[in-house]
Structure formats: structure tokens, C-alpha cells
Amino acid sequence: MAPIRNGRHLYLELPIGLPVPGKTTAYDNSRTIDLENVTLDGGILIKTLVFSIDPFIRGRMRAPNVNTHIPALQFGEPLSSYGVGKVLRSENSIFKPGDHVYGMIPCEEYIIARDTVRLTMIENKESLPWSVYVGVCGMPGQTAYYGWKEFSAAKEGEVAYVTAAAGPVGSTVVQLAKSDSCKVIASAGSDEKVAFVRSIGADVAFNYKTGDTNKTLEEEGPVNIYWDSVGGETLETALANSAVFGRFIECGMISQVSSVNTLYPIKNLWQVIAKQLKITGFICSSLHTKYSAEFYREIPRRVAEGEIKYLEDREYGLDKVGQALVDVLTGKNNGKKVIIVADD
Amino acid sequence: MAPIRNGRHLYLELPIGLPVPGKTTAYDNSRTIDLENVTLDGGILIKTLVFSIDPFIRGRMRAPNVNTHIPALQFGEPLSSYGVGKVLRSENSIFKPGDHVYGMIPCEEYIIARDTVRLTMIENKESLPWSVYVGVCGMPGQTAYYGWKEFSAAKEGEVAYVTAAAGPVGSTVVQLAKSDSCKVIASAGSDEKVAFVRSIGADVAFNYKTGDTNKTLEEEGPVNIYWDSVGGETLETALANSAVFGRFIECGMISQVSSVNTLYPIKNLWQVIAKQLKITGFICSSLHTKYSAEFYREIPRRVAEGEIKYLEDREYGLDKVGQALVDVLTGKNNGKKVIIVADD
Structure with missing residues (x-):
């Protein structure tokens, strides 16, 4: 040849x-x-x-x-x-x-x-x-699965706020949070994405470009678990609307990635003390050894059965x-x- | 009478x-x-x-x-x-x-x-x-003791950076960190305070008003454990100089307490993800039930023996x-x- x-x-x-x-x-x-x-x-x-x-x-x-x-x-x-x-x-x-x-x-x-x-x-x-x-069966799904298992400490009825919720990480988090009987608030950047997020079980879903994140969290929160893929102003709003002992899982800050000259200044970090928050940043690969075997046993099967959608x-x-x-x-x-x- | x-x-x-x-x-x-x-x-x-x-x-x-x-x-x-x-x-x-x-x-x-x-x-x-x-035998000592025990996960030879290190919380943290065989970097706001901090065992002590926090942390870090009593710009500098898997113990943000109109905007929170940090805010009273008995058994005795100074x-x-x-x-x-x- x-x-x-x-x-x-x-x-x-x-x-x-x-x-x-x-x-x-x-x-x-x-x-x-x-x-x-x-x-x-x-x-x-x-x-x-x-x-x-x-x-x-x-x-x-x-x-x-x-x-x-x-x-x-x-x-x-x-x-x-x-x-x-x-x-x-x-x-x-x-x-x-x-x-x-x-x-x-x-x-x-x-x-x-x-x-x-x-x-x-x-x-x-x-x-x-x-x-x-x-x-969903690769790095993004692992990111969602590992981070949720390791850091969410989710309890039934707690409120999880998931950003970038139509993406492969966020949508998996939404479904894991529902599996753990949380109330899920989810945001995404288009009405089409919001419809998908709603279809996979989010209790409250909104388009952050046209909706009011602060008002939504005020009405539907306070937030026990914040899944952050965006950082910046949304992180600040989540800090303002977090519950005491909230867990912030820092997975990404896409709002900051391409904006080197306009990094958003977070002004309310004192909430970390006032509300006794735990903010954890993580990289998927650090948790791979701990969780990969159970991930591959569980997630492809749940995807094939249609229980986890993507x-x-x-x-x-x-x-x-x-x-x-x-x-x-x-x-x-x-x-x-x-x-x-x-x-x- | x-x-x-x-x-x-x-x-x-x-x-x-x-x-x-x-x-x-x-x-x-x-x-x-x-x-x-x-x-x-x-x-x-x-x-x-x-x-x-x-x-x-x-x-x-x-x-x-x-x-x-x-x-x-x-x-x-x-x-x-x-x-x-x-x-x-x-x-x-x-x-x-x-x-x-x-x-x-x-x-x-x-x-x-x-x-x-x-x-x-x-x-x-x-x-x-x-x-x-x-x-040292009351709330400030408890704050130091409870927070250090619960969140430091200190390992021998790790670098702890302690702010407000001449105060009752900070000076106790310095001594607990030394007891756990950490290298301790400590900052305080006068040369007199710095001398005290050095006398209780800090390996590196500096006056943050006349010294260069960033340069000191660059030379003596990276920081595995950051004990924050000040917040603001110092927190930002600690984020920039933290080690991978660093623990930030958020005890106070005194730089922000009386500056309602000039809250310092933190611009490098993405370090939380890049370095996989854990930032925990806490209030002493939340850990009182867990630690108060051992605190009163241990600390007044160590103070009386001159092992812990104040x-x-x-x-x-x-x-x-x-x-x-x-x-x-x-x-x-x-x-x-x-x-x-x-x-x-």
C-alpha cells in the first residue's frame, strides 16, 4: 500500500x-x-x-x-x-x-x-x-464521578448548583446529584442546553445569559454543593448564596481561561469563613487510581442502560x-x- | 454594703x-x-x-x-x-x-x-x-488547636505559613506546627512582634510591613499549609506561592474586616484548581465538641510547663x-x- x-x-x-x-x-x-x-x-x-x-x-x-x-x-x-x-x-x-x-x-x-x-x-x-x-465514559465523566464521590458529601435533600450543566462534566454531575437525592439547580448558556439539562432531571434549570443567577439562587438555594466549571462572577454569586458548611467543588474556571487581561476579581471570599465553607480544587488524574475501576464498572453500564444520558x-x-x-x-x-x- | x-x-x-x-x-x-x-x-x-x-x-x-x-x-x-x-x-x-x-x-x-x-x-x-x-487557653488557643488538628494534615518537613503570628491564634499555630515538625514561615506587623515569633520557634519570621511577602514565600516556600488570619492581598500572595495539594485554613480576614468599601479583589483563585488546593473556613465553636476535652487536658499543662509560650x-x-x-x-x-x- x-x-x-x-x-x-x-x-x-x-x-x-x-x-x-x-x-x-x-x-x-x-x-x-x-x-x-x-x-x-x-x-x-x-x-x-x-x-x-x-x-x-x-x-x-x-x-x-x-x-x-x-x-x-x-x-x-x-x-x-x-x-x-x-x-x-x-x-x-x-x-x-x-x-x-x-x-x-x-x-x-x-x-x-x-x-x-x-x-x-x-x-x-x-x-x-x-x-x-x-x-461521559472518559475524562469528563471521570471528572464528574471522581469529584462528586470525593468532595460532595451529598446528603438527601441538599441543594446542588451545577454550572456548565449541559457539558459532559456538568450533565454527569446533574445526574449523579439526582441519584443522591439532591435538589439540582443547573445553569447553561442557551435555551437548547437548558432543555437538555431539564430532560436529564435538573429540578431548576436556567439560561445564565438571559436569567438572573443571583435571584435564582436566592429563591431556590441556599447552595450546599456548588459544582464550579466557570469561576469568576458566578463563583462570587455562589459564595453569596451558599449554605453554612457548603462544599465548593472547583473543577474549572472557563470564564477565566481566555480572559488573561480581565480576570474577574472575587470580592466576597470572607464568606468562606462566615459560612464555614470547604473549597476544593482538583484534577481528574489525581483521583484516577482511587476511582477508575469502579467508574468503568458502573458508568458505561448505566450509559448503555439509558440511565445516564449525554x-x-x-x-x-x-x-x-x-x-x-x-x-x-x-x-x-x-x-x-x-x-x-x-x-x- | x-x-x-x-x-x-x-x-x-x-x-x-x-x-x-x-x-x-x-x-x-x-x-x-x-x-x-x-x-x-x-x-x-x-x-x-x-x-x-x-x-x-x-x-x-x-x-x-x-x-x-x-x-x-x-x-x-x-x-x-x-x-x-x-x-x-x-x-x-x-x-x-x-x-x-x-x-x-x-x-x-x-x-x-x-x-x-x-x-x-x-x-x-x-x-x-x-x-x-x-x-492561649481560651477561644484563640482553641481556634488554633482545633483548626490545626482538623485541617492541617501536617506532615514532617512541610512548610506552614502563619499570618498574624504574634497574636494569640497565630503564635499558638506556630508552636503546634513546630510540634508537628513543619518548617514555619511567620509574618507579623512590627519588629518587636517578629522577635517574639522567632523566639517561639518560627524558622523564618518577617515584618510584612517592611518585608516582601511574595519574595519570602518564593524563597522559603512553596507553602503546604497556609494559616490565614488576614485575607486580601496576603491570601492572593499565598495562592501564588502554594504547593500542589496545599491546605488553606481560613481563620480570619482582618484586612477585610474594617474595609467595607475597599474589599481586596482576589484575582488568582484559578490556582485552587491548578494546584488542587483545599480551602476551609471555620469557626472555633463548630469544632468545640470534638476537641475541647483534649484541648483542656493538653494546652494549660503545656503552657504551665513553658512548652507553649504566649x-x-x-x-x-x-x-x-x-x-x-x-x-x-x-x-x-x-x-x-x-x-x-x-x-x-
Whole structure:
């Protein structure tokens, strides 16, 4: 077989605020790969099926000397994110052709992985669409599940306020909170998203762009558990409307991610003392060892049974990655944004 | 015996920012009391020995409809705070003349207490000065002890940064942190305070008014445990210099207490996620049931043995209460501010 195209989406320049497709990132189809003959050096050759678009990708677009939990992306290299692929060839005893793997992958159609320690084999006994394994059955679902189990201390009848509630993390949190018999207040950024959030069980759902977050929390709160994916002014409003001994689970601050010059100043942190709050920030991977086995036992089954629902926003082809990321950062996606790269 | 003076310090007006002695609070010596004949109605007559000046008193000077963990003070009534008194007469089977009691008391020389449920008998086997029981052996010491035990999760060699470290809470925290083999960075607001903090074991002590907090934490951190009594800009600096999985124990935000119009806006709360921090606000009384028995078993003994040291700033007479409170709120005290009202 002759060499074929191996399209990639590259990281080119540090964005100021939002990334700019074609400038800070760009699709590159100049490379080819000979699938039958390319040297693997003990690694595996993977055909990418799904590439996940998540807000954290923007967090990795930063000066390399700014140290956080995840390394900065390198200029001229492909973006990377979670993905699902199919093993085409293997020189590694753990993987064989036809296996499906999940993990952090470069944004390329075909990948040679020599370090496979972070790739997880996916059995998919439930025959779910592969894309689900980067959504409700992947990192976002794990983020929701791990964070809720570890930090919510949910009690029956407590009020949980979930932000970005139509997204893959938020919508899973809404359903876990309902499973724990909480009253769920949920916000999202469009009427369509709000309808979805209501359909999965939120007791109170509102469009934060047209509704009044403070008034809603005043009427429906106080908030015992705040699931924060947005930060900024919404976090301040949640502080003002929290119950005594409230738990704030800090999962993301997307309102702050692309607004380096206009970081929202929180002025009521004294509520932390007055209301004896517990605010915990976490990264999914830190809780992976503790919870991943029960997550994979429980969540794909509940998804397959229709007990846990999800919303997916699909695009086709790695050339769409740049705009898809902007959409996710500005809330223009409608559910979990995934790039379908190839059929199985 | 003829009636004698029963001086009181009254709360008169809502202060804007700092209280103003003589205006928002004032000493009143117009009342008298007949100690032998005053009706007790089943209560006890207490002679006040010590009245404690703590920052929380300012927190109670607020509009009655602002709801926090502690009720607002009433205009025209005496201030109240923790104190120690001696029982002169009793119509209550639990207390007898000569007993010493500790608890929240009105700011008066003589008190008739009918509701005694919140008064604790003090044995004082160690014969410590009574004033110690509103300081290192009272609420401030309990605040330090309970908060440290419950939230620090201290491990040997970790870095603890303690603010307001010459005060009764901070200085106790410094010593508990050293007992747990932490490296202690401590800040205080005068060179005299810094010298005291160094004398009780702080590894690094600096005057935050003349030193550079950020530079010190950069050089001596990162901070695993942050004991916050000040909030505002110092909290922001601690967020910037925290270690991954840092614990922030939010005990007070004195920089914000009297600055209603200039609340410091915290701009780097995203560090909570990036560094996976746990920020916990607490009020001493919420942990009292869990820890008070071990506190009274352990701390007065360690104080008597000289193992735990404290600094005390004494004034004599309830007429000094107004200015003493301003001093505490502006850091002009040198150690635990107490008003000595009478000898035993």
C-alpha cells in the first residue's frame, strides 16, 4: 500500500485570549505515512477514531515556564488531547491489532506510540459509540464521578448548583446529584442546553445569559454543593448564596481561561469563613487510581442502560479542531464536542 | 454594703470602617449594683476579672439583618466577648461562690447570669493567670488547636505559613506546627512582634510591613499549609506561592474586616484548581465538641510547663475597651489584648 495522508493539527503560536484558527493553530496535511512499512521500534501503530475537544487544551497553550499540573504544548507540534484509536500494528505484547485504546494522543490521523503506559485498553462490552469514551465514559465523566464521590458529601435533600450543566462534566454531575437525592439547580448558556439539562432531571434549570443567577439562587438555594466549571462572577454569586458548611467543588474556571487581561476579581471570599465553607480544587488524574475501576464498572453500564444520558456535538475531520476548540471555549458547542476522525 | 459602681462599655452606633471610641462605643459608669441584695432569680452573680478584646467583636457591629454565624450586637447594650469571672453569689446548684467561670459575657463589671449553659467552670489546677483563659487557653488557643488538628494534615518537613503570628491564634499555630515538625514561615506587623515569633520557634519570621511577602514565600516556600488570619492581598500572595495539594485554613480576614468599601479583589483563585488546593473556613465553636476535652487536658499543662509560650498585652479597666478594640483591628496590640477588670 502506498503512503497515505497523515493529517495533523498543529500548535503554532501563543494565543492572547482565544486561539485563532489558522494562526495560533493550523491543520497540516503535508505529511504521509506508510502504514505497512513504517518503523515501530517496539511501539504500536494507532489509527485515530476520535479526538476530544476539551477546555484544558487552551490551558496548555502557554509560555513553557508557567508551571501547572500539565505541561505546556510545544510550538510546531500537534495539539494533544484525549482520544480513542484502533491498533493497526503492534510490536508490544500488551496490544494486538484490532484492540481499541484510550488516552492522551497527539492530534494526528495515525500515531506511532512507543510509550504506551498511559494508554488504556477499552473493551466496550456495551458496544457504545467510541466517542462516548472521551465523554461521559472518559475524562469528563471521570471528572464528574471522581469529584462528586470525593468532595460532595451529598446528603438527601441538599441543594446542588451545577454550572456548565449541559457539558459532559456538568450533565454527569446533574445526574449523579439526582441519584443522591439532591435538589439540582443547573445553569447553561442557551435555551437548547437548558432543555437538555431539564430532560436529564435538573429540578431548576436556567439560561445564565438571559436569567438572573443571583435571584435564582436566592429563591431556590441556599447552595450546599456548588459544582464550579466557570469561576469568576458566578463563583462570587455562589459564595453569596451558599449554605453554612457548603462544599465548593472547583473543577474549572472557563470564564477565566481566555480572559488573561480581565480576570474577574472575587470580592466576597470572607464568606468562606462566615459560612464555614470547604473549597476544593482538583484534577481528574489525581483521583484516577482511587476511582477508575469502579467508574468503568458502573458508568458505561448505566450509559448503555439509558440511565445516564449525554449530549454529543460531533464534527468530522481534524481540520475542524481549531474552530471546535474556540466553540468549546465560548460555549457554542451543544454537548460534548468530539472530532470524529475515522470510522472503526 | 452600699451599692457600688457597675461600669459598662456600650455599643452605640454602627461604625463605618473602624469603630470610633466615644462615638460608636462608649464607657458608661452611671449604673450601680447592690452586690448583697440584687435579685438573682435563680442565676449567678459574677464579678468580671478579665474581658477579652478580639477582632470578632467588630464583626458583630453590623446591621441586624446581615446574617452570619454570630448575632449582631444591639445598640445601647454592652459589648460582649469572652471573659473570665468569679462567682460571688449563686442560686444555681452547679456554681458556688468562689468558682471561676469562662464564656461569652457582657462588657460589665458585675453580671447577673441566668442562662449559664454557655459558661464553663475553670479549675486552673496549674494556677495560670486568669487572663490566659481568654488567650492561649481560651477561644484563640482553641481556634488554633482545633483548626490545626482538623485541617492541617501536617506532615514532617512541610512548610506552614502563619499570618498574624504574634497574636494569640497565630503564635499558638506556630508552636503546634513546630510540634508537628513543619518548617514555619511567620509574618507579623512590627519588629518587636517578629522577635517574639522567632523566639517561639518560627524558622523564618518577617515584618510584612517592611518585608516582601511574595519574595519570602518564593524563597522559603512553596507553602503546604497556609494559616490565614488576614485575607486580601496576603491570601492572593499565598495562592501564588502554594504547593500542589496545599491546605488553606481560613481563620480570619482582618484586612477585610474594617474595609467595607475597599474589599481586596482576589484575582488568582484559578490556582485552587491548578494546584488542587483545599480551602476551609471555620469557626472555633463548630469544632468545640470534638476537641475541647483534649484541648483542656493538653494546652494549660503545656503552657504551665513553658512548652507553649504566649504574649499578652494588658490594659486595666473597662473604659479602655473602645481603644483596645481599635488597636487590635489595626495591629497595634502586642500579643493577646486583654482588659484586666479586677483582681481575683
